[in-house]
Amino acid sequence: xxxxxxxxKPAYRRIQHSIQKRIQAGQLKPGDVxxxxxxxxxxxxxxxxxxxxxxxxxxxxxxxxxRHGAGTFVAPPKIHFNKLMxxxxxxxxxxxxxxxxxxxxxxxxxxxxxxxxxxxxxxxPLIKVARVRQAGDEPFALETCYLPADEFPSxxxxxxxxxxxxxxxxxxYGTELAYADEEIDATGADESTAELLSIPHxxxxxxxxxxxxxxxxxxxxxxxxxxxSGRHTLLIRRFR
Amino acid sequence: xxxxxxxxKPAYRRIQHSIQKRIQAGQLKPGDVxxxxxxxxxxxxxxxxxxxxxxxxxxxxxxxxxRHGAGTFVAPPKIHFNKLMxxxxxxxxxxxxxxxxxxxxxxxxxxxxxxxxxxxxxxxPLIKVARVRQAGDEPFALETCYLPADEFPSxxxxxxxxxxxxxxxxxxYGTELAYADEEIDATGADESTAELLSIPHxxxxxxxxxxxxxxxxxxxxxxxxxxxSGRHTLLIRRFR
DNA sequence: AAGTGGTCTAGACCACGGC
DNA sequence: CCGTGGTCTAGACCACTTC
Numbered sequence: 251x252x253x254x255x256x257x258x259k260p261a262y263r264r265i266q267h268s269i270q271k272r273i274q275a276g277q278l279k280p281g282d283v284x285x286x287x288x289x290x291x292x293x294x295x296x297x298x299x300x301x302x303x304x305x306x307x308x309x310x311x312x313x314x315x316x317r318h319g320a321g322t323f324v325a326p327p328k329i330h331f332n333k334l335m336x337x338x339x340x341x342x343x344x345x346x347x348x349x350x351x352x353x354x355x356x357x358x359x360x361x362x363x364x365x366x367x368x369x370x371x372x373x374x375p376l377i378k379v380a381r382v383r384q385a386g387d388e389p390f391a392l393e394t395c396y397l398p399a400d401e402f403p404s405x406x407x408x409x410x411x412x413x414x415x416x417x418x419x420x421x422x423y424g425t426e427l428a429y430a431d432e433e434i435d436a437t438g439a440d441e442s443t444a445e446l447l448s449i450p451h452x453x454x455x456x457x458x459x460x461x462x463x464x465x466x467x468x469x470x471x472x473x474x475x476x477x478x479s480g481r482h483t484l485l486i487r488r489f490r
Numbered sequence: 491x492x493x494x495x496x497x498x499k500p501a502y503r504r505i506q507h508s509i510q511k512r513i514q515a516g517q518l519k520p521g522d523v524x525x526x527x528x529x530x531x532x533x534x535x536x537x538x539x540x541x542x543x544x545x546x547x548x549x550x551x552x553x554x555x556x557r558h559g560a561g562t563f564v565a566p567p568k569i570h571f572n573k574l575m576x577x578x579x580x581x582x583x584x585x586x587x588x589x590x591x592x593x594x595x596x597x598x599x600x601x602x603x604x605x606x607x608x609x610x611x612x613x614x615p616l617i618k619v620a621r622v623r624q625a626g627d628e629p630f631a632l633e634t635c636y637l638p639a640d641e642f643p644s645x646x647x648x649x650x651x652x653x654x655x656x657x658x659x660x661x662x663y664g665t666e667l668a669y670a671d672e673e674i675d676a677t678g679a680d681e682s683t684a685e686l687l688s689i690p691h692x693x694x695x696x697x698x699x700x701x702x703x704x705x706x707x708x709x710x711x712x713x714x715x716x717x718x719s720g721r722h723t724l725l726i727r728r729f730r
Numbered sequence: 731a732a733g734t735g736g737t738c739t740a741g742a743c744c745a746c747g748g749c
Numbered sequence: 750c751c752g753t754g755g756t757c758t759a760g761a762c763c764a765c766t767t768c
Binding site for chain 2: 299310331332333334426427428429430431432433434435436438453454455456457477482484485486487488489490
């Protein structure tokens with residue numbers, strides 16, 4: 251009497267996805283009521299606990315809100331705080347094209363501190379790419395990223411001209427990024443940075459040092475970003 | 491045949507807490523195995539699903555890790571990224587005492603921009619308290635916080651000398667804080683800030699503007715923090 | 731093979747919300 | 750009042766890890 255599910259996926263996931271699809275397709279709008287546990291159980295031919303599991307997961311992910319005694323409702327779209335996004339993605343999410351210029355691209359072996367952060371030997375070769383990010387014609391940030399050269403063979407700077415670093419890592423090398431730890435502080439622009447950003451030497455700039463980890467837990471990229479004061483604000487949401 | 495639980499709390503929460511206590515008391519150390527679902531069910535006289543619920547919640551909170559086929563294990567203590575903590579709490583979590591000096595405390599009605607951020611009329615009275623945070627004898631930050639004066643009657647600056655702002659809000663006024671949205675950028679120290687932080691005028695400083703919301707979703711406090719360069723680094727974790 | 735977590739059933743009662 | 754989500758039972762089988 252075991253009702254075989256069509257695929258190998260858990261029933262609660264299938265229910266979850268079916269609701270998720272309807273939300274993304276716009277058939278269910280924020281505020282709309284979602285089927286109750288009992289309705290879903292009947293529709294999908296599962297027990298209450300299974301239907302419940304599906305809704306509980308969706309609530310945990312922020313897709314729906316559950317109100318005791320009232321029902322389950324589609325949640326308003328969340329603003330993506332604390333999301334790890336590439337510059338290209340950030341611009342795209344605002345409907346803008348990413349503009350940047352590669353300042354330098356080389357393989358270096360003399361940056362022991364950064365190699366250490368990437369859990370590598372002190373003399374390990376690193377791909378080092380420095381780019382100036384532009385808004386309109388004005389440069390507003392200098393980003394330098396470091397990758398272990400051994401893990402990204404035949405890394406092509408040309409590809410960087412076209413697409414984002416993230417998409418290259420993910421599509422060309424199958425590296426799934428998971429999270430990043432960032433250190434943020436203020437500092438003054440040194441000579442070369444000042445020149446690249448067209449600001450006076452010593453101007454206050456925001457420095458963001460980012461260590462990006464892949465899903466396997468390995469540090470994959472180190473990025474140092476220097477942002478012109480007044481041109482850039484970081485947004486974070488903290489929870490209690 | 492309904493086994494009455496001693497209190498009104500759900501069984502799965504009691505199980506959760508009993509495990510949580512043993513972890514915090516050090517009886518269970520990171521890596522230690524936790525009782526299996528079946529064991530917990532027997533011990534607490536509940537069904538498997540209930541014991542399971544308790545462990546699933548603990549896993550969601552990051553207290554334990556579950557490994558399919560192997561067991562449930564105490565997770566290593568997590569670094570609290572992206573947590574909304576008061577200065578006092580941050581220091582306490584490092585085993586240090588918070589040291590700060592109140593620079594000024596007044597009620598103002600002429601800061602329309604900040605009143606607006608707190609969703610108040612432009613002329614609403616605001617409690618404004620400026621404090622210098624110290625590490626040892628060295629000042630490293632200037633924090634100015636604003637609260638709606640109407641909602642915190644008889645706000646005592648004296649209490650601030652003793653405890654943290656957060657604890658006053660939570661204990662004296664029953665305001666539960668939920669989350670904060672922060673804007674972070676770099677700027678240069680103005681005259682008065684430079685003097686208070688003992689740094690040259692124009693030195694780069696990290697500015698953090700924070701709007702703190704209560705659990706009811708209402709903006710409750712606005713904080714502007716100015717941090718000396720080199721003395722302070724912000725840590726964030728971003729997820730993909 | 732034994733033990734674990736992951737999924738699931740077919741019910742039950744309770745607490746809460748809105749009419 | 751009825752329908753909702755919240756908790757819970759007493760089992761079951763499967764997938765996985767460990768030995």
